Amino acid sequence: MTALTNAQRARQRLAEQKAQVSEARIAALAPAPQAGWSAEARADALSRLRAEGLPHPRDEYWKYTRPESLTQAEAPAAAIFTTDEKGIFDAIDRVNVVFVDGVFSEELSSDLALEGVSIERLAETTSDIHWASGLYGKLEKAGQDPVARPLAALNTYAATDGLLIRVTAKATKPVALQYVHNSETSDAMLHHVVKLEEGADLTLLENGPAAARFNKVMEVDVADGASFHHIRAQGRDHERRAVTHIFARLGTESTFKSFTMTVNGVLTRNEVVVEFTGNDAVAHVAGAAVGDGDFHHDDTVFITHDAVNCESRQVFKKVLKNGARGVFQGKILVKPDAQKTDGYQISQSLLLDDDSQFLAKPELEIYADDVACSHGSTSGAIDDDAMFYLRSRGVPEHEAQDLLVIAFLASAMEEIEDETLRDIMLGRITEWLERRRG
Amino acid sequence: MTKMDTPEDIRGPEVKEGVDQETVDAVRNVSTYKYGWDTEIEMDYAPMGLNEDIVRLISAKNEEPEWMTDWRLQAYRRWLEKEEPSWAMVDYPEIDFQKQYYYARPKSMEVKPKSLDEVDPKLLETYQKLGIPLKEQMILAGVEAPEAPEGEEEAPRRVAVDAVFDSVSVGTTFQKELKEAGVIFCSISEAIREHPELVKKYLGSVVPVSDNFYATLNSAVFSDGSFVYVPPGVRCPMELSTYFRINAENTGQFERTLIIADKGSYVSYLEGCTAPQRDTAQLHAAVVEIIIEEDAEVKYSTVQNWFPGDENGKGGIYNFVTKRADCRGDRAKVMWTQVETGSAVTWKYPSCILRGDDAQGEFYSIAIANNFQQADTGTKMIHLGKNTKSRIVSKGISAGRAQNTYRGLVSVHPKAKNARNYTQCDSLLIGDKCGAHTVPYIEVKNNSSRVEHEATTSKVDDDQLFYCRSRGMDEEEAVALVVNGFCKDVLQALPMEFAMEAQQLVAISLEGSVG
Numbered sequence: 001m002t003a004l005t006n007a008q009r010a011r012q013r014l015a016e017q018k019a020q021v022s023e024a025r026i027a028a029l030a031p032a033p034q035a036g037w038s039a040e041a042r043a044d045a046l047s048r049l050r051a052e053g054l055p056h057p058r059d060e061y062w063k064y065t066r067p068e069s070l071t072q073a074e075a076p077a078a079a080i081f082t083t084d085e086k087g088i089f090d091a092i093d094r095v096n097v098v099f100v101d102g103v104f105s106e107e108l109s110s111d112l113a114l115e116g117v118s119i120e121r122l123a124e125t126t127s128d129i130h131w132a133s134g135l136y137g138k139l140e141k142a143g144q145d146p147v148a149r150p151l152a153a154l155n156t157y158a159a160t161d162g163l164l165i166r167v168t169a170k171a172t173k174p175v176a177l178q179y180v181h182n183s184e185t186s187d188a189m190l191h192h193v194v195k196l197e198e199g200a201d202l203t204l205l206e207n208g209p210a211a212a213r214f215n216k217v218m219e220v221d222v223a224d225g226a227s228f229h230h231i232r233a234q235g236r237d238h239e240r241r242a243v244t245h246i247f248a249r250l251g252t253e254s255t256f257k258s259f260t261m262t263v264n265g266v267l268t269r270n271e272v273v274v275e276f277t278g279n280d281a282v283a284h285v286a287g288a289a290v291g292d293g294d295f296h297h298d299d300t301v302f303i304t305h306d307a308v309n310c311e312s313r314q315v316f317k318k319v320l321k322n323g324a325r326g327v328f329q330g331k332i333l334v335k336p337d338a339q340k341t342d343g344y345q346i347s348q349s350l351l352l353d354d355d356s357q358f359l360a361k362p363e364l365e366i367y368a369d370d371v372a373c374s375h376g377s378t379s380g381a382i383d384d385d386a387m388f389y390l391r392s393r394g395v396p397e398h399e400a401q402d403l404l405v406i407a408f409l410a411s412a413m414e415e416i417e418d419e420t421l422r423d424i425m426l427g428r429i430t431e432w433l434e435r436r437r438g
Numbered sequence: 439m440t441k442m443d444t445p446e447d448i449r450g451p452e453v454k455e456g457v458d459q460e461t462v463d464a465v466r467n468v469s470t471y472k473y474g475w476d477t478e479i480e481m482d483y484a485p486m487g488l489n490e491d492i493v494r495l496i497s498a499k500n501e502e503p504e505w506m507t508d509w510r511l512q513a514y515r516r517w518l519e520k521e522e523p524s525w526a527m528v529d530y531p532e533i534d535f536q537k538q539y540y541y542a543r544p545k546s547m548e549v550k551p552k553s554l555d556e557v558d559p560k561l562l563e564t565y566q567k568l569g570i571p572l573k574e575q576m577i578l579a580g581v582e583a584p585e586a587p588e589g590e591e592e593a594p595r596r597v598a599v600d601a602v603f604d605s606v607s608v609g610t611t612f613q614k615e616l617k618e619a620g621v622i623f624c625s626i627s628e629a630i631r632e633h634p635e636l637v638k639k640y641l642g643s644v645v646p647v648s649d650n651f652y653a654t655l656n657s658a659v660f661s662d663g664s665f666v667y668v669p670p671g672v673r674c675p676m677e678l679s680t681y682f683r684i685n686a687e688n689t690g691q692f693e694r695t696l697i698i699a700d701k702g703s704y705v706s707y708l709e710g711c712t713a714p715q716r717d718t719a720q721l722h723a724a725v726v727e728i729i730i731e732e733d734a735e736v737k738y739s740t741v742q743n744w745f746p747g748d749e750n751g752k753g754g755i756y757n758f759v760t761k762r763a764d765c766r767g768d769r770a771k772v773m774w775t776q777v778e779t780g781s782a783v784t785w786k787y788p789s790c791i792l793r794g795d796d797a798q799g800e801f802y803s804i805a806i807a808n809n810f811q812q813a814d815t816g817t818k819m820i821h822l823g824k825n826t827k828s829r830i831v832s833k834g835i836s837a838g839r840a841q842n843t844y845r846g847l848v849s850v851h852p853k854a855k856n857a858r859n860y861t862q863c864d865s866l867l868i869g870d871k872c873g874a875h876t877v878p879y880i881e882v883k884n885n886s887s888r889v890e891h892e893a894t895t896s897k898v899d900d901d902q903l904f905y906c907r908s909r910g911m912d913e914e915e916a917v918a919l920v921v922n923g924f925c926k927d928v929l930q931a932l933p934m935e936f937a938m939e940a941q942q943l944v945a946i947s948l949e950g951s952v953g
Contacts, residue, residue, distance in 0.1 A: 007521035060525070336870065351885030354852070364876040366895050369867035373895040377880055380888040 018053025021071050022150075025054060028073035029158045030187070036126035041137030045156035048141070052150045061147055064327040064359040065269055065298040070151060070243050075187035075213035078239035078266075087178065088233045088428055089205050092420070094176040095119070097163060101181065101211045102188020104161055108180075116169030117202065122162040122191060132164045132193045139219040139247040143273035147302065152245040152271070155217040159191030162217075167200040167226075174203035179210030181237055186211035192218040196226035196254075203229040203418070209237035209265070216244045224251040224278055230258040231421050234268060236432065238294070241267040252278030252307075259416050261425050262289040262297055263432050269298040276303075276310040276338070286315040286415035290405070290429065291324030292436060298327035299347075305338035305368075314345040317412040319405050320356035331363040334371055343373035350408050351381055352401070402433045484541035490514060493658050496541050500627040500661065503634060509647070513657035516648040523651055526814035527843045527875055528783045530719070530756060538690045538721055540659045612676065619675050621705075622667040626694050629665035636667055640698055644727040644764040644791070652723040652758040652785070656692045660725070663693035668703040668734075677933060679708040682724075690721035697727070699734035701767065706737040708936060719747070719782060723758045732767025732794065737775070739936050743943060744780035749950060751810025751839075754782025761788035765797035768823070773800040775931045777940040778813055779947040787845065789818035792826035792854075799828040802931040804940070806947045807840030807872070816846035816863075816878075821854040821887070830861040833925050836872035837948055843875040850887045857887035865895040866924050868917065868948065918945035 004012070026046075035042055055067035069076050089096075097119070098108035104121060112119040125132070137156040143149060165175065177192075188211035196202060200223070210216070222228050234242065242265065248256050262268055274283045289297045303312045318326035328347035349358035358379040366373055382404050390400035409429065416422040484495050493514045497507040522533075616623050622633060630637050647657045664680045682693060699705055722744060730736050738761075747754025757780075763772040774788040784807075790799030801817040819828035828848065836842040844863045865874035876893045898920050906916035922929070922944055929937050 005521065006519040339870070349882075351882070354855075354884045354886065356885060358880070358882045360878075360880040360891075362876075362878060362880075362891070362893070364865075364893060364895055365873070366865070366867070366875060367873040369870045369872070369897040371867075371895060371897070375876070375891075375893050377878070377891040378889065379880065379882040381885040 014056060014058060015053065018056050019050075021056075022049060022054045024073040025071055025154065030160055030189075032158050032160060037128055037130040037133040038122070038136050041133070042157050044141070045137050045153045048144065049150055049153040049157060052148045052153065054150050054154065061300065061329060064329070064361075065267075065296065067151075069241055069267060070213070070215070070269070075185060075211070076241065077184045078181070078212035078237070078241070079184060080181060081209065081235075081237040081239070083236065088207050088424060089176050089178075091424065092174060092176070092205070094174045094205065096176045096178060098178045098180060099161070099188070099190065099210070101183045101186035102160060102190055102214070105180075108178075114175065115172055116167060116200070117171050117175065118166045118168075119175065120164045122164060122193075123160060125164060130164070131166060131195065135193050135195060135219050135221050136191070139221065139249055140217060140245070142249070142275065143245075143247040143302070149245060149271060149273070151215060151243050152217050152247070155189055155191055155215050155245070159189050159217065162191040162193070165192065165194045165202070165204075167194070167196045167202045169199075170201040171203070174205050176205040176207070179206070179208035179214070181209040181211055181240060184212055187213045189215045191216070194218065194220045194228065196220070196222045196228055198223045199225045201227045203231070205231050207233040207235065209235050209240040210242065212240060214240065214242040214244070216242070218244075218246045220246065220248040220256070222248060222250045222254040222256055225253050226251065227255040228257070229417065231416060231418075231425070232258070232260040233425065233428065234260065234262040234265060236264050238264050238266060240265050243269045243271075245271045246273065248272070248274045248283070250274065250276050250278060250281040250283060250310075252280060254278060254281045256281075256283040257415070257417060258285050259412075259425075260287040261429065262287065262291075263429070264291060264293075264295055265297070266294050267296045269300065271300045271302075273302045274304065274312065276305050276307045276312070279308045280310065281307065282311045284313045284315075284415055286313075286412050287317070288409045288412040288429070289316075289318045289326060290409075290432065291318070291320050291326065293322040293324060295320070295324035296327070297325070299330070300327075301330040303332050303343065305332070305334045305341045305343065307338060309340040310338070311342040312344070313415075314347075315412045315415055316347045317409050318349040318358065319352065319408065320349060320358065321352040323355040325357045325359070328358075328360040328362065328377070330361075330375070331365060332373055332375070334366040334368050334373065336367040338368050339370040341368060341371040341373065343371065345375035347377045348408070349379045350405065351379060398437045402430070402437065405433060406430060483539050486539055487536040488514075488538070488540055488659065492540055496659055496661055499541060500630070502627070502630050505634075505638065506630050509642070510658050513647045513654050514659075517651070517654040517658055520648070520651045520654055526785050526845070527841060527877075528785060528812040528814050530783050530812070533721060533756065535655075540690060540692070541661050615675065620669040620672050621674050622665065623678050624665055626660070626663040626665045626696060629696070633665070633667070636698065637665070637696070640727070640729050641696055642727075644729060644762045645725050645760050650760060653725050653760040656694060656723050656725045656760070659690075660692045660694035663695045663724070665695075666697040666705060666707065668699050668705045670701040670703060670731075672700075672703045674703070674705040677706045677708055679710070681710050690723065692722075693724045695724070695726040697736060697738070698729045699731060699736045701731045702733040703731075704735045706933060707739070708933060709738070709740045710743070719753055720745075720755050721758075722755050722781075724760070726759070726761040726788075728763035728772060730763060730765045730767065730770035730772055733769045734767065735771040736763065737773045737933075738763070738788070739932055740776040740778075741936055741940055741943065742776065742778045742780050742784070746780045746811050746947075747782040747809065749809045749838075751782070754811070755780065756783045757781035757786065759786040761786065762791065763789070763799070764791045765794050765799065765823075767797075768794040769796045770794050771798040773802070773931070774817065775802040775928065776804070776815075777928070777932070777936075777943060778803065778805040778815055779943045781813070782811055784811075784813040784815050786815045787817055789820070790828060791820045791822065792828065793822045795823040796825045797823050798826070800931075801828075801830045801832070802928040803832045804835070804925045804928045804944070805832070805842055805844075806835045806944060807837070807842040808947055808950070809838040809840060811838075811840045813841070814843040814845055816844045818847040819849070819859060820847075821850045821857040821859070823854060825856045826854055827858045829859070830863070831927050831931075832863040833928055834863065834865040834874055835868065835921055835924070835948070836865070836874045837868040838950075839871045841873045841875070843877060844893075845877040847879040847881070848889055848891070849879075849881045850883055850889060852883045855884060855886045857884075857889075859887075859889045861891040863893040864924070865893070866921065867895065867897045914949065918948060921945075921948060
């Protein structure tokens with residue numbers, strides 16, 4: 001039979017559509033910096049991007065999140081959100097690096113010198129040889145299988161700046177990345193590479209809305225015995241759109257902990273891809289999201305166990321209101337020889353009204369027998385009994401609701417190991433809830 | 439009947455002891471697949487391959503009216519435009535749909551027998567071997583309930599059977615008694631001839647002609663299957679059962695089951711399947727449609743024991759099944775229970791559309807995959823009506839080099855206020871070469887509903903094994919016992935005689951998986 005069937009024609013049309021969108025996006029990109037050492041990785045990413053095409057609503061992992069506003073050539077305009085709030089990490093002694101609409105600001109940033117940590121900028125390292133060439137685009141590429149992440153390939157190809165952080169010892173203070181949104185049409189693309197040498201330890205903080213549209217990739221290589229802590233606050237800017245990827249590779253007895261708090265934002269997709277390559281390592285990925293109104297938040301997490309006796313933990317909580325949508329797609333993949341794996345995953349959402357939605361796909365794919373893996377997912381409204389109890393004790397309804405929301409988020413917040421940081425995050429979320437109550 | 443399903447009744451002390459012994463015997467059984475023989479019966483085949491003429495031929499052989507032939511042809515044309523789905527976690531060589539026989543019937547059936555007495559005795563012998571009480575007089579021990587529990591009627595439980603051999607229904611028992619109750623239970627080909635108004639109204643109304651690749655293929659070429667209609671307010675006086683057997687080589691079996699439970703009625707339906715041992719893979723693509731009106735209830739239980747292929751993964755049945763129940767009326771209720779132990783490849787998602795308010799759907803499943811078997815099975819619970827409830831309990835067991843996947847959807851629509859779902863999927867791994875996977879989709883679109891999903895994956899607990907071993911059991915017995923315990927929640931949901939068979943099957947299916 002030479003005539004094509006409907007299904008074949010549909011597939012061909014889809015491929016054509018994807019190619020069209022991808023080419024339009026590529027054509028509209030800001031010029032990447034003089035490449036140097038990253039040229040090869042960028043060229044490779046471009047060919048992978050062209051082969052795969054940008055995400056389409058028909059793609060399995062874009063079922064619940066519409067990718068159009070992330071893939072279209074021009075960033076949709078986003079009004080700038082002004083607030084009198086102080087920066088969330090202002091009280092912390094830190095090395096502060098500021099990007100305004102994706103452009104490094106020397107004026108706003110602090111001195112980049114920190115003992116045991118070397119911090120360079122991607123846009124400034126254009127020589128032919130650099131340590132980051134072993135990681136840039138490499139972990140991203142490894143994370144494309146079995147599920148393609150074309151927006152990350154796009155980033156590797158076209159990132160205009162980012163930090164290359166190499167940690168050789170226990171850092172004495174955190175490195176903070178602050179993203180300022182200052183232009184209604186900015187379209188920022190940053191790519192960070194973090195390399196933790198054996199036994200090194202770093203806490204990385206991130207906050208701010210970044211740009212009207214923000215595409216960020218962070219590749220993290222955690223060597224044997226090293227620890228990486230990542231705390232992120234995605235602020236209250238209503239109209240921003242963001243797609244972020246973290247690709248982490250964990251060595252023996254290493255630790256990786258990442259926590260993200262998100263409040264509002266018309267579209268956020270946070271992907272975290274973790275691969276255990278050394279035994280006895282630990283990875284925790286957690287998130288708390290509160291959305292009110294035009295809010296779409298998507299957590300997509302892939303954990304691959306390819307080593308013995310590793311522990312992974314995913315804890316994601318979402319509070320949704322006024323038509324807000326929460327998405328969770330999480331997977332624990334245990335490869336054949338990854339015995340003694342302990343995998344845990346929980347995704348829960350609290351729906352505060354009838355217009356909100358929760359869409360979840362918590363997956364397990366397990367090829368080893370001596371493992372303990374579990375996942376849970378729940379969705380529901382505030383417990384009437386709990387509410388009644390608080391009201392009967394004289395707590396006003398709004399306050400009672402906030403208390404129950406905080407209680408619901410607590411187990412995710414507890415994933416923040418550092419008490420000071422946990423209190424800051426908790427304080428901020430309480431403050432935001434109070435403001436909303438007005 | 440419902441009372442019989444309670445745990446106390448099934449697992450009463452006397453029964454339990456007997457069952458354990460049987461399980462143990464089953465484990466000792468040398469043959470892995472005891473239904474692997476074939477019956478030498480002269481067959482009448484349609485030519486190999488598939489085209490419009492074959493579709494017309496099948497229709498003509500069944501003496502179907504023109505509207506049915508057109509319906510099939512329309513399905514066939516749609517099928518040509520469709521592609522085999524590839525999203526399931528099953529991997530098998532490409533199926534050449536032109537290298538299959540789409541119709542095979544025992545020669546002796548060419549002239550329709552007037553009664554069971556005229557049926558080829560070899561056929562009846564086949565069913566006898568399978569333990570099917572085809573003849574009304576033959577109520578085998580396993581089928582008749584041993585003793586009705588106290589307070590229940592003393593009458594022994596009887597089961598009406600429709601047996602389908604390759605493509606053709608060979609006989610339906612208890613016709614007279616069912617007729618008195620007003621229940622129609624016959625083969626679907628007979629229903630097309632005798633009750634066209636019912637078939638026209640309901641066929642394809644739950645699983646549309648072009649629902650998916652395999653359902654479309656089935657719509658074009660289904661050769662027989664069962665038809666049940668339970669009139670308003672009638673409680674079907676006995677359990678209805680269909681037994682499917684694929685006998686001929688290289689034939690696909692495509693049966694179609696249509697069950698209609700009218701307002702306020704109740705029926706419990708059992709389905710069992712076996713096939714002989716063959717080197718080449720055989721195709722099976724069935725469609726089951728259930729329509730449940732207001733206040734009606736349907737229980738559908740399956741023990742699927744198609745030939746799973748040998749221990750090297752050779753042969754076996756490719757089982758692609760579309761099963762769906764539509765709870766159209768308020769308070770309609772459906773319960774799917776399945777024990778999937780056979781087939782080389784299983785692709786099956788019995789679903790519930792909970793359309794009426796207060797409708798209920800339940801899904802209990804045991805899927806066992808051993809050697810090179812692959813099972814991708816689960817359910818869909820579509821909550822459309824208010825206060826709808828669903829419950830999913832899935833137990834997956836993988837051994838050898840098998841892959842076992844639970845794939846399910848729980849969808850709560852914005853208008854389905856106060857819906858409730860509870861899902862539990864547990865996987866058990868026996869051996870380090872197999873895989874167990876869970877792929878649930880959860881979509882909640884209002885806040886008055888509560889949806890809970892839980893899943894665990896673990897291996898057979900060493901302490902439990904040690905305990906059994908220290909009591910003198912050998913390793914296989916111990917594993918069988920632990921696995922039976924793991925499956926308990928689902929086994930209890932099965933009608934009694936099926937529960938017994940299922941327990942044995944669990945043990946047999948896992949043979950050779952330890953040590």
